Amino acid sequence: MALIQRKLWKQVSSEEIKDFVIDEYKKQSENPCPVDKIKKFTDSTRRTSCGECVICREGILQLNVVAEAISEGKGRDGDIEILTEISDDLTIGSCCDYGKEVGKITKEILEKGIEEFEKHIKRKRCDALICKKFFSYYIAPQKCNGCNKCKEECPQKAIAGDKDLIHVINSDICDRCGKCTIICEKTAIQKAGAVVPKLPQEPVPVGTFKAEPQNGGGLMAGRRRRRS
Ligand code: SF4
Ligand code: SF4
Ligand code: SF4
Missing domain, CATH: 1.20.1440.230 (NADH-ubiquinone oxidoreductase 51kDa subunit, iron-sulphur binding domain)
Structure with missing residues (x-):
């Protein structure tokens, strides 16, 4: 060559x-x-x-x-x-x-x-959320309709959920391949940097999750992402 x-x-x-x-x-x-x-x-x-x-x-x-x-x-x-x-x-x-x-x-x-x-x-920040080490994927609970397609697509088996449940990504297992974002028709799978919005810890029925504003901060007033 x-x-x-x-x-x-x-x-x-x-x-x-x-x-x-x-x-x-x-x-x-x-x-x-x-x-x-x-x-x-x-x-x-x-x-x-x-x-x-x-x-x-x-x-x-x-x-x-x-x-x-x-x-x-x-x-x-x-x-x-x-x-x-x-x-x-x-x-x-x-x-x-x-x-x-x-x-x-x-x-x-x-x-x-x-x-x-x-x-x-x-x-240790990538503002454009391009470098995989500096962002995580999460599923926006208000957008997820529980279709289960992302779970079937995920090669790492990093997504928990079932039909009609809001799905949840395990960031410790997810390798940020992005395949689930392509299959999700609801654009529910999004990127977060250091601050991750408040999310259900495990799958819950669609429509039941309410984001509780913390200190008046709204949806993005969630938790700081744990660095691996
Ligand atoms: S600069 Fe690079 S491409 Fe040009 S001769 Fe040297 S090694 Fe080859
Ligand atoms: S995140 Fe998207 S693909 Fe996955 S269950 Fe929810 S709506 Fe379906
Ligand atoms: S980005 Fe890849 S590994 Fe992570 S949850 Fe989506 S499909 Fe699974």
């Missing part, structure tokens, strides 16, 4: 290389989370680097490893500086425009999303 790509890059023009890398970046244009954006952008570009120079081969891989760790809640002080340094090294030291372009684009994403990076690292 690497050999085929090496031959390919040597045959194409600098403009074509840039277009290829920019197209990879554009695949992430709708992604609202800069951490996930860099993770996915570097995952795809590391696979198509020809691998001839070390900075491109290892640098893009390291960008991907660090971004992935941040997205999984394992970000550490200094990670932003590491990402910046590797991006600069790629831009300066790559043998062709492939690595240079990856470094340049990564640094742009990083600079525009610096606040989001800091939130992921320091506060």
Whole structure:
């Protein structure tokens, strides 16, 4: 694979290389989370680097490893500086425009999303609710009609419920695959960040659950999600 790509890059023009890398970046244009954006952008570009120079081969891989760790809640002080340094090294030291372009684009994403990076690292938060570690799925009790389709769909068997009961997701088992959200016609399955709305602890008959406002806070005045 690497050999085929090496031959390919040597045959194409600098403009074509840039277009290829920019197209990879554009695949992430709708992604609202800069951490996930860099993770996915570097995952795809590391696979198509020809691998001839070390900075491109290892640098893009390291960008991907660090971004992935941040997205999984394992970000550490200094990670932003590491990402910046590797991006600069790629831009300066790559043998062709492939690595240079990856470094340049990564640094742009990083600079525009610096606040989001800091939130992921320091506060363990993803405001866009994209990084799986930082959100959970819950079933809005007022919307669930007890059709049972989500329970049948869930590969982890993380959903409790039966016909005509409000279903409940066990966040400790759920792996955030999102399959249940696609099957639910009532759009009852939603994402929550640090604050989870008040929910039934176990399935109850449809229509019987009443959200009790806490301190006048309404539905979202629920519980803080336990961090695993
Ligand atoms: S920067 Fe180096 S490793 Fe990367 S694609 Fe160009 S020649 Fe290959
Ligand atoms: S969450 Fe949706 S799919 Fe699951 S039982 Fe309720 S309405 Fe049906
Ligand atoms: S997100 Fe996936 S694992 Fe979690 S409850 Fe839905 S289907 Fe099950």
